[in-house]
Amino acid sequence: MRKDNLSSEDINPGQELKKVLENLYPLNQEELSFVGEIDRSFKEDGKLVEIFYQSTINYLIRRLINTTEYLKREHESSELQNKLFITKLRNFFQQETWIDDENIERLISILQLCIDEKRRKRKSKKKDLIKNRIEILCYVCGKSLEEDKVEVEHMWPKSMGGITLSSNLKVCCSECNKNKEQYIDASDFHYEQISLGTRKSDDSFEREFRGVYKVALSAKSDYSCSLCGQPVEVVGRLNFVQRNPNDSWHFLNIDGICNSCISLGDQNGD
Ligand SMILES: [Zn+2]
């Protein structure tokens, strides 16, 4: 997804924070306790472990940004106070965690960038995002949008240290914008609730697969077709299909497939 010519300004501090945390707490398949057991038992091939891991890293990102914001708010009246804020943040890490000093300093500097970005008032230019587009599709659900209905969305949420620059901005419909809220990725959603649906043909199924579920499922494949990898903003609405028809429509068993991949599958006749 990343372009090669990114400048350092283009990188989301929230994503940097994620990298530091993933380095500090790498996913160690050997040491997994109950989640690994369940994953193996249900033949999930590491998918359940991965989503638990990502969800816990996201929890840490959110918790650390909130702690930083909390301490900052208590000390923002002056320059001197700002120094005190850094000291308090350092004290927090030294007293409340076992993280080593080098990583503490790294975290402190990135967390400050996250807070700066969260508070920065930078105008997003909708015009730049939609110029030269023949058809404007919501990057989450693939709905075709009139120009005046287009909303600008931070892929990596602003409140989680996402930048307001085109590398982190996409256009979407108002419903998806509202439903995505501050979610970072698919593991942030209530994946355990998706889904109770049984038959695709009944009404309750359609109702359930609206709104936040759709956003979560689209996020799961990085807002792209699970087969060809083309983004939703290019191929349009995804069709949700079961990986394994003998299993229910739960989160790990659903793939989003674009129309052309679906019709290719039909032609090959299965
Ligand atoms: Zn949408």
Ligand SMILES: [Zn+2]
């Ligand atoms: Zn496709």
